[in-house]
Amino acid sequence: MKKPLIVIAGPTASGKTALSVSLARAIGGEIISADSMQVYRRMNIGSAKIRPEEMCGVPHHLIDILDPEDPFHIVMFKELADRAIEEILERGHIPILAGGTGFYIQAVTRDIDFSEAEQDDGTRERLAVLAREKGPGYLHDILKKVDPAAAEELHPNNVKRVIRALEFFYQTGNRISEHNEEQKMRETPYNLAYFVLSMPREEQYRRIDARVDLMMEQGLLGEVEELKKSGCKRGMTSMQGLGYKEMLDYLDGLCSLDEAVRILKRDTRHFAKRQLTWFRREKDVIWIPQESFGYDRERILEHILTVLRQKGI
């Protein structure tokens, strides 16, 4: 029997946090956050991080484990999440992966192997400089020679990914396109129940706007001001988070506060849209259209428990 793993995913502001706590209490689960921003301490309001009292005693993992100055990326996430899952299972509990970062969730559910790649050795920097000086087509042309398949799939303007493909080749001597092909064959090692919370688009957008307004009321600006004071710069991974980069723009005098809030709302809506695109192509997801349950958490939970029973979790 495969090990059980439950995923509670969905776009931002879809109700993942509250539902995952209810679920954990119902089945004796522990929660692993699949979120690229909630790992950072001192980033509470903007990342919509769960508050300790909201956890209701349910153990949460991968929250508040790094400082905003620290880098964070999928390889780290994968390692930490795998370890957390193992520990939870050893305790006889059920792991619940909850979050909105589809890429991270996929790494775990499909057990993608990142070990082949190495640490930063400066090639990324060098390539970035080249791209800036010679234009985006330059690196893409090089990629065409060393890894034609990857070049075919990547648009020349997508400099970031072109750089990664080249970096992979220079560091490992292998083609990333081949590596990706191998990884795509992988099947999930888990008895997986992958739920995605959804709702009509207009309602989703309405909630996003409301949440941003709430964040502002709760003092998002002050939170970012503190971070800035303590030395956080916009180049850091943490400062690329929604809410943080917009407030930094305002604090740096690049736009008015109203404008910053407007852009934050807009970009958060765009983000939710991309999240949905991701989940849509992910196979084996079980959609939970919350409007069909009258947005009633009890009814949604009941439905989820039924599905879990069918899967033998």
Next chain:
RNA sequence: GGUGCCAUAGCCAAGUGGUAAGGCAAAGGUCUGCAACACCUCUAUCACCAGUUCGAAUCUGGUUGGCACCU
């Protein structure tokens, strides 16, 4: 009542006789070490009617609507 100006996609907006730029929004998509990132695709027959012309969003007349000023 008179005179003048204006009327291009959901919004902003180029085009002033040769077959509708661009931006934003919306929608769809890609993604295997920064993923709350980065990137891609995509939406009109020019208020309406009638003329002039081989050809009109572009010229003429009228209609409607808006704005400004005058009485």
